[in-house]
Amino acid sequence: MSPKTLKAFLATARAALAAPPSKHPVPLHFVVGNESADLDSLCSTLLLAYFRSYPHGSGGDGGPLHIPLCHLPREDLALRPEFGAVLERAAVTPDDVLTLSELPGSGGAAAASAPLRPEDTNWLLVDHNVMTGPLGRAYGGRVAGCVDHHEDEGAVPSRAVPRVIERCGSCMSLVVDQCAGAWARMSSAEEDGDGSATAAATAAATTGGGGGGSAAVDAQLAYLALAPILVDTANLGNADKTTARDESAVAIAEAKLRSRGVAYDRREFFDHVSALKEDISRLSLRDVLRKDYKEWVEEAAAAAAAAEAGARPEVAPLKLGTSSVPQPFAGLVRKAAAAEEEEEEEEEEAEARLVAELEAWAAEKGLDVLAVLTASRAGGEGGAFVRELLVWARTGPEVVRAMRAFATACGAELGLGTWGGGKLDVSGDGDGGSSWRRCWTQARVENSRKQIAPMLREALRGALKERTETM
DSSP states (O other): OOOOOOOHHHHHHHHHHHTTTSSSOOEEEEEEEOOOHHHHHHHHHHHHHHHHHHHTTTTOOOOOOOEEESSGGGGGGGOOOHHHHHHHHHHHHHGGGGEGGGGGTSSSTTTTTTTOGGGEEEEEEOOOOOHHHHHHHHHHEEEEEEOOSOOOOOOOTOOOEEEEEOOOOOOHHHHHHHHHHHHHHHSSSSOOOSSSHHHHHHHHHHOOOOOOOHHHHHHHHHHHHHHHHHHHHTTOOOTOOOOOHHHHHHHHHHHHHTTTOOOOOOHHHHHHHEEEHHHTTOOOOHHHHHTEEEEEOOOOHHHHHHHHSSSSSSSOOEEEEEEEESOOOHHHHHHHHOOOOOOOHHHHHHHHHHHHHHHHHHHHOSSSSSEEEEEEESSTTOHHHHHHHEEOOOSSSHHHHHHHHHHHHHHHTTTTEGGGGTTBBOOSSSSOOOEEEEEESSSOOOOOOHHHHHHHHHHHHHHHHHHHHHH
16 A cells, blocks of 8 residues: 555644544544744654654554644744745645644634643654643643653653653654654555656655655655754754764665655755745744744742642743844844944944844743844855854843853853944843843854753743742
């Protein structure tokens, strides 16, 4: 039996999710990536769900259906043209994937449906190991496993299967490793023997067609696997990120393309997807900040217990929000001005507009701390890779002291230096010391959000402890 195409699999998953409660299996099994919904999370969700549903490599048998849920509302897919380009190589469209808007009771297209009962669901996390946000509040107790490359936060039970937490450049590399056996069985499925399958694979991979057969599906899934790994490791060229696991996963996926006779150029594919990911010229500043956004809520143990019991917690939790942006702060200032401004006064006005946009975003998300992490190439393509970091403590002296402590404890480790002569900085001495902001250059570019967010969260827990002790 020929394997299901990704498009056919997604149609099956959509039908299962849309079915009335009396008609769908219990529990429903979901695969979901993290809240930033970046290329790695989105593609990893699709590939892992596919092979968890068909572990024997066939569309006709296997494990329980796993529904891949993209962790974003449907309208936010438009902010991710790089994902759309990869989906095209996999012979599907953004309309085919499932998002939070299709989750019953979500407030989107499925708003009229009653929310799924937590006990009727199981959740497999990919590219994170703690379920956060509204999904975490509703279904965090139903996590059945994870495949992740971030720091282990100890939330997924040790008995969970799978429970894979390993550092590597891209989570997709771990997904490919987990799925390698099923993928090999699918690739060896019987073909017609007349070359039509390979022709179908080439057509599907180069024109977005939906041809079936293991050759076509191999090509579609290979592109899905390759895109996030190449992007996250800079085409396997970033020595600080690339691991043997990433190299092995790329070799497996590229072997699928070569064996099927698909015309493929790694550099060309990487350049195409990367350019789409980094182009934010058509986005508003708010869209730039929300495109790759992740947040965490830190709360004291007593407050968490009170909330669980339905009581009002005495110590309010603290929220950290982080936006990763593929453009330096100088570019964001220009974007705020909506044009190149050369006069000093006009530049100051643009900086003020950028700060106002940051303030509005932080207020919209209810943040105690906002962090903006930039990554770009100095002078454009081919230039040195650079990072910058802005941290804004907004809601009281304890939070300000916590972020100052972060700067003191982690400044040398991250190689932090004042950006722009301190033009975007706020000392925190006025207004009762309730607001403090620093913008830095970051010399130690090997540290991304994966490393910096835990540092900020640890500092924020210090503020929470201080508040608890003064109650």
